[in-house]
Amino acid sequence: MKPRYGILLVSGNHTHQENYAAAFAADRRCRLIAVTDEPDIDNRRRQLNERLAKALNIPYIADLKEALARKDVHVVSVCAPPERRGRIIVRCAEAGKHLYLDKSLAPQLGQADAIVAAVAKAGVRSHMFSFISQPWAREAKQLLEGKRLGRLLAVHADAFFAKGRTGTARLGMRRKEEYPPQRHQLIEAKRELDNVGVYPITLVRWLTGQRFRTVLGVTANYFFQEHQKHNVEDFGLLACTLDDGLPVTVVAGRYGWTTHPAGGVNRVVLVGSRQTAVIDANRPRLEVYTDEVPWAPPNPHPQDPMGFWSSTQDEVHTRPKRTWVGAGPAPQSDAAYFLDRLDAKRDSEINAAEAALATEVLLAAYRSAATRQVVTLPLPR
Amino acid sequence: MTTLADLHRAVQSTLASKRLGQTVFVRYLLHNQDRPDAALPRLAQLTAAVREWVGQPLERVYAVGAPKSGQVSLTLEFHGGATALVSWAAAPHRGDGIDLTVVGNRGALYHDAGSARLADAGALPPAGAADKSLLAVLERAVRSGRPETLDVGGAP
Numbered sequence: 001m002k003p004r005y006g007i008l009l010v011s012g013n014h015t016h017q018e019n020y021a022a023a024f025a026a027d028r029r030c031r032l033i034a035v036t037d038e039p040d041i042d043n044r045r046r047q048l049n050e051r052l053a054k055a056l057n058i059p060y061i062a063d064l065k066e067a068l069a070r071k072d073v074h075v076v077s078v079c080a081p082p083e084r085r086g087r088i089i090v091r092c093a094e095a096g097k098h099l100y101l102d103k104s105l106a107p108q109l110g111q112a113d114a115i116v117a118a119v120a121k122a123g124v125r126s127h128m129f130s131f132i133s134q135p136w137a138r139e140a141k142q143l144l145e146g147k148r149l150g151r152l153l154a155v156h157a158d159a160f161f162a163k164g165r166t167g168t169a170r171l172g173m174r175r176k177e178e179y180p181p182q183r184h185q186l187i188e189a190k191r192e193l194d195n196v197g198v199y200p201i202t203l204v205r206w207l208t209g210q211r212f213r214t215v216l217g218v219t220a221n222y223f224f225q226e227h228q229k230h231n232v233e234d235f236g237l238l239a240c241t242l243d244d245g246l247p248v249t250v251v252a253g254r255y256g257w258t259t260h261p262a263g264g265v266n267r268v269v270l271v272g273s274r275q276t277a278v279i280d281a282n283r284p285r286l287e288v289y290t291d292e293v294p295w296a297p298p299n300p301h302p303q304d305p306m307g308f309w310s311s312t313q314d315e316v317h318t319r320p321k322r323t324w325v326g327a328g329p330a331p332q333s334d335a336a337y338f339l340d341r342l343d344a345k346r347d348s349e350i351n352a353a354e355a356a357l358a359t360e361v362l363l364a365a366y367r368s369a370a371t372r373q374v375v376t377l378p379l380p381r
Numbered sequence: 382m383t384t385l386a387d388l389h390r391a392v393q394s395t396l397a398s399k400r401l402g403q404t405v406f407v408r409y410l411l412h413n414q415d416r417p418d419a420a421l422p423r424l425a426q427l428t429a430a431v432r433e434w435v436g437q438p439l440e441r442v443y444a445v446g447a448p449k450s451g452q453v454s455l456t457l458e459f460h461g462g463a464t465a466l467v468s469w470a471a472a473p474h475r476g477d478g479i480d481l482t483v484v485g486n487r488g489a490l491y492h493d494a495g496s497a498r499l500a501d502a503g504a505l506p507p508a509g510a511a512d513k514s515l516l517a518v519l520e521r522a523v524r525s526g527r528p529e530t531l532d533v534g535g536a537p
Contacts, residue, residue, distance in 0.1 A: 153446075153450070153451050153452040153470055153471075153472060154446065154452040154454065154468065154470060156408075156410060156454075156466075156468065158408065158482075166486060166487055166488075167402055167486050167487040169486060171403055171405065171461065171462065171486060172461050172462060173461070173462055174458070174462045175462065214445075216443050216445075216456060216528065218456065218458060218464055220405070220406075220462060220464060222405040222406065222462075222484070222486055223405075223486055235405075235406065237406075237456065237464060237466060239443055239445050239454060239456040239466070240445070241445055245450075247445040247446040247452055247453075247454050248445075249445075249454050249456075249466050249468065251406070251408060251466065255484060255489065256487070256488075258488065259484070259487075259488050259489045260489065265482070265491075269410060269480060271412065271452060271470045271472050272472065273451065273472065274473060275472075275473055276412050276470070276472050276473060276474050276475070278475075278480065372528065373528070374443070374526075374527065374528065
């Protein structure tokens with residue numbers, strides 16, 4: 001099969017591009033063209049970009065404009081740090097390229113709105129990384145569409161990442177949140193409500209088809225001194241209502257390598273008038289106990305103590321957790337889902353406009369956490 | 382057979398062992414066939430248990446949903462910064478209808494009852510057992526639809 005999609009990668013190592021590039025490279029419909037970025041990035045970012053290009057055996061094009069001018073680029077996978085993401089996505093859309101977007105879409109409402117407008121104007125297709133292509137998420141969707149639960153009474157969605165060495169945060173005080181939130185992604189810490197919470201928020205919107213109407217948000221520093229030092233939260237919760245009044249609660253965060261037998265909690269509880277369904281990414285599963293040496297956390301990588309990136313975890317020889325073994329259908333990659341939609345000339349279910357709705361919910365949660373008030377959506381422009 | 386009190390005792394003794402470190406967050410979902418007028422006494426019972434596990438005075442309560450609609454979710458914020466989501470739903474369920482996660486700063490416990498049922502699943506807290514001041518706060522939160530702040534110097 002001749003590859004029909006040329007893939008351009010914006011930003012390289014120490015971003016999720018490490019994973020996205022691997023997923024595109026594994027798909028026979030694709031050919032990786034180059035790694036690129038804005039021309040004025042700092043030396044560290046440039047070296048990390050060049051490192052991924054070298055690992056993939058593709059060129060590094062130092063000027064995004066030059067890379068976007070290439071006719072053999074059809075899709076751009078954008079993993080630039082959140083603060084630069086908005087303007088880069090707009091430029092890629094204006095260049096007429098389809099967009100594969102890291103989560104969350106952008107940290108500011110104005111940036112998210114600009115992306116949605118640019119995508120609509122250019123008529124390109126877009127997709128933000130999410131869980132919706134996972135078999136367990138599809139199962140939840142089928143349950144709701146089949147009306148087997150009766151009237152939906154509530155949705156509770158949780159996502160925790162079991163990474164990082166926990167137990168180092170100073171406890172005993174309430175976090176003072178800022179709005180709008182600054183500093184989304186640092187070497188040692190990320191805003192975990194944004195980073196992890198985007199998944200359950202996107203999932204609830206996708207499952208119910210409803211928009212969020214009210215949001216009470218709380219953020220906290222429960223686990224890591226790294227997050228506390230940089231004044232970014234490691235935990236967040238939302239208590240919401242949707243447009244039809246449906247109550248929704250969401251919990252998200254990063255809570256440490258040893259707090260969960262696998263990668264972390266990832267589940268949604270659909271409370272129906274006839275039946276309650278617990279859809280869990282970790283079920284069905286096998287539980288395997290042997291005389292192998294028990295799993296232990298890796299030594300912290302100085303450039304990635306929280307275990308954000310695949311390359312750094314390889315460098316510190318992180319062993320996979322093997323007690324729980326998934327026993328459900330093999331998941332399709334999120335990249336393959338987007339390529340399927342391109343093939344079918346259909347928009348993604350999590351296109352830029354949908355992703356922007358999640359951004360707005362996240363911002364409402366930060367605003368609520370900062371003001372200690374319930375916030376009503378849509379947010380003022 | 383196991384009762385709700387047995388479960389709460391098991392949680393309390395695990396927390397007392399300090400294996401989880403300090404409790405920072407509790408997620409407690411209860412599904413049962415309570416009548417709507419039993420919802421708030423039931424939630425007061427669960428909130429009192431959570432407050433004991435957290436070991437901090439309750440500072441703020443926010444409620445979404447209503448007993449008549451068959452679902453109430455409470456957001457609890459405690460004086461030392463811990464939080465909890467405690468939900469009740471009048472809905473059919475599998476097993477004991479309890480979905481419980483307690484997160485500490487060094488670990489977590491996850492309750493999985495499988496298909497086991499509680500002996501007292503349908504039994505309400507004994508009359509007068511609910512903490513009256515706590516119940517009043519929950520009633521206020523459900524009625525107002527706003528976060529209700531408590532005076533942490535006093536009860537509850």
